[in-house]
Amino acid sequence: MHAHFRRRVAAVAATGAVVVSGLGILPPAVAQSGGGLAPTSLAGMLPAALNTAPDGVGPINPNNGYPYWYGDAGNAEQGLDPVRLELCLDAVNCPVVGEYDNTAPLSIPGNFPEESFWWSGEASMDLPGGGEAILVMAQEAAFGGAGGVAAGQQNGFARLRIRIDDGVPGQTYTVTHPYGVNEVTADERGRVRFTEDIGCLQQPCTWEEPLNGSIGPFLRWDPAFEPAAPEGFIGDPNVEHQVVGSPNGTNFFKVEGVFTEGGSVESAETDLFAVQGKIATLEAGVDKPGGLYNFAQEVKIYTSFPDEAKIVYTIDGTDPQVDETGALVNGVEYVPEAGNKDAGAIVSLDTPGLTTLKYIGVDLATGEATEIYTEEYELDATRPWIEAAPVSTADAPLAGPQRVTLTGTTQDGSTPDIFYTLDGSSPSFTEDGEPIGTTRLYAEPFVIANSLTMRAVSVDANGVAGETRSFPYKIHNLKAIGPEGDHGFPMWLEDNGWEGQEPVRLELCLDDPLCPIVDVLPDPTQPASFPNNFPGEAFWWAAEAEMVIGGEDVQLTLASEAAFAAEEVRDGDQVAFGRIRVRGDEVFEPGATYRITHPYGVLEVAADEAGDINFTEDLGSMNGNGDFTPLLEAKIGPFLRWTEGAPAGYLGDGTTPHAVVGSPYDTNFFRIEQLTDASGAELGSPEVLGETGDFIVQGRTEGAVAPEPAAATASVAGGTFAAPQTVELTADPAGAQIFFTTDGTDPDTDSTLYTGPIEIATEGTTTLKFITFNGVASEVFTETYTLDLTAPTVTADPAGGTLAAGALVTLAASEGAAIYYTLDGSEPTNQSLLYTEPMQVTGASTLRAIAIDAAGNSSEIGAWTFEGSGGPGEENPGEPGEETPGEPGEETPGEPGEETPGETPGTGNGRISDNRDFDGDNNPDVLATDRSGRLWLYPGNGEGRMMKRVQIGTGWNAMSQVFSPGNFDGDGGMDLLARDRGGNLWLYPGDGEGGWLKKVLVGKGGWNSMTEIFGAGDFDGDGSADVLARHKNGNLWLYPGDGEGGWLAKRIVGHGGWNSMTEIFSPGDFDDDGSADVLARHKNGNLWLYPGDGDGGWLAKRIVGHGGWNSMTTIFSSGDFDGDGNVDVLARHKNGNLWLYPGNGDGGWLLKKIIGKGGWNSMNGIF
The missing domain is CATH 2.120.10 (Neuraminidase)
Incomplete structure (x- = not known):
């Protein structure tokens, strides 16, 4: 295998079926009900898909819950026959597969690859300038939810991924590949990370969704080049090879653009691909596996090609047989009707005791038969029985978390032990009655808070087990979903509320200062509009909590989110989900297990080799098909909200950490405990590493309008003072918080919260800045106080004596204080003449003056006696004339006018009549x-x-x-x-x-x-x-x-x-x-x-x-x-x-x- 390809396989397996934004996939809305499973069986894992087989997709394989095959239509013009490829779980012949134990039986959960493939193709090459480009294409099978192997969370999609490393930041590259042309732009590190996953990304689905992706026809080795593809396969991923199959005739991978700073356009190209695909073979299976049942059963046998193969079966223990032409030799024969994609043989089992069902599929065209499949069914009405309450159905979902009671019965009336699982697997236990793996021993009623399949069995005192029953639970943690808006998303979501709390309806919050948790608009200066100026991620509701562990931040993110399945805002790609995410990097002991308790449940997660925990579970409407009803089953709900003080119409302000209510488990906190050490050994008792009850909460109720920022005033206006000042701050309307600083910096909500009078007592200048916050921050209000406790001085030049004719007297004061004077010897006050410029003192005069600074400090009175030549003096310029009082009166502030956001300067209109012509040339200046x-x-x-x-x-x-x-x-x-x-x-x-x-x-x-x-x-x-x-x-x-x-x-x-x-x-x-x-x-x-x-x-x-x-x-x-x-x-x-x-x-x-x-x-x- 090419080195690039080997690295890519590892990366694919680690990533899982994830859309480009990193979203996970929804678990099933319903799971299989009916009879139980044998402990080693894989049945009961089927998702709630329609059991149909359209031309491009086969029926569901009961052994793993995925379609047997996907097929293409070939290309007659290119001479390509249609081909059907099966899900290849053979790690030897299909090495492009996630990790699992290839020597042990497959099981879900337990031993199954997180990623497997019906088909995959990859090309890689070096770029001019030393970079690298990788193209990954696949028809892929994976799991939703948190991405791990989980029953009922099977998904499948068509993947197209383009990766470039060490390109030029900001450079746009043209990528030509077998299925089209993409233009991609490198990020600030010169990287391109493009991923398109189209298909069944959550249950329920029809499995036809991947047919809408970019993949098809499947690339296969070009027969014109040696070697030929291995028998039964369309290629070998260990050998790079030329291919055919591109519907565009572009059987190559080409990247064009500038690869070095300041360089010119260049290109790189390769026609070698690593291709994997196993041609589908005939298989058969049953919809109900062998096992113990209390009542009669009907079992359907079907093949991977329902209308192309007949079924031969026996229930007497003998082997079903056909001759070399496919003619019946032994058993019961079922021949499907032509074109019946849902064909299958129905077998009734109603005889108490053990019945062995053996069956084969036989190709109608060739007579070739499959291996003999065997299932054993034991019918025993005397075995212990199990019931659960409450129960739900697809048509009767339950509202919110449910407290489930299990009741077991036995023939002799004794109380049996009850074993159950919540992950879809069969309960298992030791001979001594100890549960194994994820199996739990029932002791008291427990809570189920999300859609899942519970499986339970009763075991009497003699160790005799009854039928393992499946109980599907369909839980709606939201009550209702609103109609779609112009943006293609539900306009609102409504939760279930709780006792004493009515349900609350939240709008998708855009362009609202109390909803700051939203992706940046392409043009932030303009209002949101779909699709040209719309965020890639938006929220009906969001909550975040954070704490510090070992000096590092650990974050919890909870959300009801709107996003897009592809990398761009595009109609038809809308997805919506409930998110639970926990992230902490290099915080934890590698390999150790931690318990994380949050408002919507409990997780147990192991830290990776770097000491990271990076858990994301996105459940909801992920298929981009316009059906948002699966969002009802996400784990988010009821919506957390502040305990008190939230802005009217909002659950929080989107900014301030605050105590909350709303957890269905009454766990209104975020807590992390360590359970084991790195070796997996349990600690003596869980060690609490951190806990917080403060959450930032965002959510706007239907019809709510963001409040106008509150005004604020200071009881003492800024100015210059001769004594310390006590300043009180008042918000209008009352109730808004006030935050302030006194160091000249602009305040924010992390600044000092105003709780009482502020003392201004330091001599010099103090700048008081303050804002109000009622969910919306006000403008910054500023008052500047100068404390001046030093009296000024006043001097005259000359300081008395005889003045020559026309001589001037100049008065000066320290600190730039105002000077008031008299010439008649009377005592000057601030009502005396104001000195503005040098003046003449005529005749014998006594000039007396006082300096008064801005703080009101007064100097000592200066006095100077002059002898002069006489004559009248010029009136001092600046002497006040008669004035009309202008002190503003006190009024009650009013409400500001309504405002509307808009556009940039220069796009509106204007006119004036009073020109400011200062120089008299009739032109405004x-x-x-x-x-x-x-x-x-x-x-x-x-x-x-x-x-x-x-x-x-x-x-x-x-x-x-x-x-x-x-x-x-x-x-x-x-x-x-x-x-x-x-x-x-x-x-x-x-x-x-x-x-x-x-x-x-x-x-x-x-x-x-x-x-x-x-x-x-x-x-x-x-x-x-x-x-x-x-x-x-x-x-x-x-x-x-x-x-x-x-x-x-x-x-x-x-x-x-x-x-x-x-x-x-x-x-x-x-x-x-x-x-x-x-x-x-x-x-x-x-x-x-x-x-x-x-x-x-x-x-x-x-x-x-x-x-x-x-x-x-x-x-x-x-x-x-x-x-x-x-x-x-x-x-x-x-x-x-x-x-x-x-x-x-x-x-x-x-x-x-x-x-x-x-x-x-x-x-x-x-x-």
Whole structure:
């Protein structure tokens, strides 16, 4: 055998019948009932398949539960005759087979290969650049469930597997093989792992499902090349050989692509294959094996070719015989009707005592006969009997786990021993009455929680056994399955509930923040849609638990999952299953056995040679045939849920570990115990290695909607303080958890849980960040506290004396404190004149000054006496003028508006009426402050471009927010409003030529409680420019301008919810209805238009930009920037580019374009 092939055989045997996602296979829904089996018999292992023999598949072999054969149609054009291949379990002539003891009788379970084959073909070759490619094709038999040999879990499928090692990461390769062409892409390690398994991947099935796979006709050795295939076989897997049989004429394996980094396209090809397949021969069997029975029986004898062979049998102990032509010599003859694929001889056995049934099959065409098969039946109504309660049938399944009682009876009324198995095997025991293998001695009622066949026998005090009876249990751990949605999966699953708990119905959860356990969408920026943007795996329900053993993580995964049988999202390949998975790598003692207890049962698993446990059992609808009813029999159910506190409509939040309820065994935990050492010797007592009761749970009930993130406020707003502060955090609505940090890092649900007041007592700056969590995490709220316990100092230069004419006095304070002064000798306070720049002191004067820092600490009063030349002094610039109070009032936050996910910037519409023309050339301009505090004017050219910039100010980094309200003071020039760090609001009137008039204080204190302030144009329709401001509690306030640089009465125009917006501004009249509007970016990246009604209120909001706007770090408007008569929007991307989004004059967009290439990240503010 070729070295590559030998390694592949081992790999196939280890992998089992697994679809590409690693899913296992469902156990049978029903198993054989009726008479018992002899202890050495293989009968009773048949899955619940239909006993038919379509042209491509033979009847079921009662000795192993698989079809006798699969056949192809040949290819007349190529001169290929049809061929039927039997399941080859001869490890000598068919070495491509899983491990088993070839010297001992076959048994299920016990001694049977995990994988065997009706046919297999493999090719391998070296690739340019040193890589390797392997092609595996097979008509394969395996087992479902956890993959081990198990009665009733037989499955079969057509496999196509492509493997490439040491390719180029990300490179796409074209693979041509006998059954088609595949394009495959190498992963980040340069590997390709493609597997397609199509067929009967779970019971029940018809066994016709593998005929839908890619395999066929079966490749066979090309007779034009020596040597010829061995007699009775179509090839020898030990010898690589040219082949025929490809329906495409591509009897080769070819890989094309780039095999070295930076290389060109090359190819590798081989026409040599290792082929295995044994031509089917005539066999015969019975549907009911020999053994002990209490009552009369009917036995059906049938052959592997039901309509092509007759049956000859005897029940008198003599041998059935035919002559060389096939004519009857001795026995009873049964000749099938032509074309009857279900033909068989029915033999009635009703004579008490021992009856020996002997039978042969005889080929109708050749007269050749099979060996003589013998079965012995003993009928004895006096033997002990066994009953079970409850019982189920295929038509009457039982809901959820069942407590089963076994009752044995004897002729003399004594109580017999009862032996039973749950794996489909016959109970076995020693002469001393000790159970053997998986057999258990019945002592008390026990629980059966999933579909299986229990086999039981009663044994009286004299050791006399009765009939071994089979009791099939069909258990529905789910109550109902919903109708199929557009994605081809059930829309919901419903569990059985439990006493005191009504059943719960869970939807397949997609696009939900409380369902984070889901595969990544091909395009995560767009909503899920089938099939183009759909996850490869999604969940109705999922739970995970984790614990650390020996420093390593061990994980338990439980799920009701939706996936696809192939490697891609493809309609018709939908599968659904209940998953139980335990994984721990290099944690355990190699070879030792461990008991794993979880909410849905108990496992006993041995660690492999690396100390790993990697157990996966997937049970459900695995055949991709649209029938999801087998999912009812998965082991998952009822659905685990949080004991308390889950978000409304959900079983958990999908993120937080939590105690749970729902286990049908009341084992709401994950525990691992070691039972044996590496040699298999039992420990004195099981050693508990770890246990946890905390599970992450995900599940959304039908119709549930994810909650909006809760808001949160701090009792003390950030600022500068002269004393320690005690801060209380409050969530709205109440009940949401709050998590916080004080080190400046962003909090998450692993951060400190808020339980009581937070003390801010460290001098310096403390940044408090906090989020709410009600199943959905809120935005990060930030409050910055600066504790300043040191008083500032104030100095004057010159410090008194005689001043020359025109000389100036400069005051300075430490810490950048504000300076207030008097010139009449009176004591200065914070109500005195505010020092802003050097000043003239004329005549004999006493200058007194005090410095007050942001924390409120006051310096000692400084006093300086001057003698001067006299004359009036200039009024100090910056003296506050008359103001209208602007302290926002307390309100109750409201609910945020409903949001809809959407698309990227530039796909919606926009417009403005109030152009920001600062230099008087009638074209809108852009202003920007850089990091050093310089203010720059970027004049617009009226056609969507900017001319050379001009510096028009310094020191603007003293302001925490700067924006333009338009012509705020009514003099025709564009103005600026700026908030300083003390919370004061200043008006900087524009002079209409790119400069400024004297600034004016228009809002004294209180403005630091606003998290966003912006110009709103004439929002209330009175002809004057207005201002909108968002309070930290989420309310939006209107501050109407009076047209002269002052205010009218403020009022709330948005109750709560505005904290969900990360950018708010007004472009003016964006939708061209004559009223000023507002644009706001939601934290999910959508851009919303809030149309004004022209009277200080709102019309219906709508999305004008679906998603993607979070890539912009600043969004603003300066009016009709491109001169087309419609208002536009400007936005700085995080890469530093400045984009123009032209409005179309109807609330939408024209084509966006870059107007500033890079460098704009150096600007602190742009407006």
